[in-house]
Amino acid sequence: MNANSPSAAGPAAAPPRVLLLHGPNLNLLGERDRDTYGSTTLKDVEERTAALGRELGAEVHCAQSNSEGALIDLIHATRGSDDGIVFNPGAYAHYSYALRDALEAVTGLGIPCVEVHISNVHAREAFRHTSVTAPVCQGMVSGHGIFGYDLALRSVLHRIAEWREARAAR
């Protein structure tokens, strides 16, 4: 059963649409600190996540910005257009209350978000041990390399299917 199967979401349900969002410096994946983040580029991450989405019956679209305001606008724009978000906020995870509030606003409307960190943030510098955004997300995946995006997408699609099922039963 996938997230778009009739039993999960009703026969007329549209394929779940998920925003794969990346924050600052993640446009440099593949060239930046390869010992920590590996050699996979952002384009590769986006393509493989979109391919997994297709396999699971979902539509994944992608965006990246180095700017906090642009990320907030992209999160707001999921209202009425997306069913879920997979988000690697980069360093903003550690201190951006503005991003936290934007995420809280959309998750409160029933758009689940899973936070991803490629590296294990808990095994790194102390300032990375805190995420101010993770508490308003469904959960956080950290330290699984780019495989973490697969886990996050599967988890967000599972949550979307559960919520659709619950809405259909009402």
Ligand code: DQA
């Ligand atoms: C990161 C971890 C952050 O601490 C860091 O600032 C990043 C990447 C990760 O994917 O491991 O930019 O989000």
